[in-house]
Amino acid sequence: MNRRRFLKAAGVVAGALLAPKLTPAIAQGGGLEGEDVAHLEPTLQKVLGKGFKDLTPSNQVKLTMPTIAESGANVPFEIEVSLPKDRVKAIHLFVDKNPSPHIVKVEVGQAMPYYASRTRMAETSAVRAVVETQDGKLLLASASTRVTVGGCG
Amino acid sequence: MAIRTLARLTPPKPKTGDAFKLQVVAQHPMEPGTRKDEKGNLIPAYYIDLVEVYFEGQKVANVLPEPGVSANPLFGLAFQAAQPGTFTIKLKDNKGDTGEASVKLELS
Numbered sequence: 001m002n003r004r005r006f007l008k009a010a011g012v013v014a015g016a017l018l019a020p021k022l023t024p025a026i027a028q029g030g031g032l033e034g035e036d037v038a039h040l041e042p043t044l045q046k047v048l049g050k051g052f053k054d055l056t057p058s059n060q061v062k063l064t065m066p067t068i069a070e071s072g073a074n075v076p077f078e079i080e081v082s083l084p085k086d087r088v089k090a091i092h093l094f095v096d097k098n099p100s101p102h103i104v105k106v107e108v109g110q111a112m113p114y115y116a117s118r119t120r121m122a123e124t125s126a127v128r129a130v131v132e133t134q135d136g137k138l139l140l141a142s143a144s145t146r147v148t149v150g151g152c153g
Numbered sequence: 154m155a156i157r158t159l160a161r162l163t164p165p166k167p168k169t170g171d172a173f174k175l176q177v178v179a180q181h182p183m184e185p186g187t188r189k190d191e192k193g194n195l196i197p198a199y200y201i202d203l204v205e206v207y208f209e210g211q212k213v214a215n216v217l218p219e220p221g222v223s224a225n226p227l228f229g230l231a232f233q234a235a236q237p238g239t240f241t242i243k244l245k246d247n248k249g250d251t252g253e254a255s256v257k258l259e260l261s
Contacts, residue, residue, distance in 0.1 A: 075223070078229075095221060098221050100185070100221055102221070103218070103219055103222060104216060104218045105217040105219075107214060108214055109212065110214065111175075111214040112231040114174075115228075115229065117229060118223040120223055
């Protein structure tokens with residue numbers, strides 16, 4: 001086998017190995033650790049009346065979570081929105097794998113679009129910050145936190 | 154029983170036009186309603202479900218926590234300093250208990 005044929009064959013094999021791993025990640029929109037959109041979907045429908053595919057990932061929303069949390073009973077988070085305050089209606093936080101994924105709704109009113117608090121996490125999960133704007137858009141920021149000991153059970 | 158509530162501002166004396174944080178801490182077990190006691194009975198949910206923030210008697214923000222919020226919760230909001238006044242924070246849990254705290258905003 002010459003060099004050219006070897007490289008071609010190797011490329012095909014590598015592509016075949018990578019493809020199945022990449023496709024589901026793209027289909028779910030991120031490939032975060034502990035993602036569970038199927039479990040999140042009914043809560044989104046109940047709270048927002050919209051599904052996961054209606055959320056627009058946006059870099060105007062910044063969600064700060066620790067990478068690893070020792071205890072799931074007390075995980076700090078911070079949501080910052082770089083939009084003028086009169087354009088933001090509400091801020092939500094969801095944890096994909098929690099028994100009840102909706103954590104909080106903040107009606108910002110006269111406050112700046114910012115919220116910091118602490119949440120419980122049952123296990124390693126993806127976390128979503130969803131921002132409702134006045135013109136009805138839903139902006140999304142995702143993060144993921146690895147939890148050593150869960151805080152819900 | 155009233156919920157013990159504390160509120161503070163950081164920085165304590167912001168300059169006019171600057172952003173500052175309002176942090177509220179409440180003493181509350183925040184039972185999520187998913188845990189069981191030693192006998193295997195479900196502990197009923199018991200959590201703060203409404204936090205109202207008033208500035209000079211006018212409502213400025215609303216926080217609606219769900220059972221997933223941590224015990225002894227902290228609620229952090231940010232405001233822009235425009236005029237001095239008093240923040241009043243009113244809490245309510247799902248058993249009807251209430252808590253109240255207030256903090257004075259002074260400008261430097």
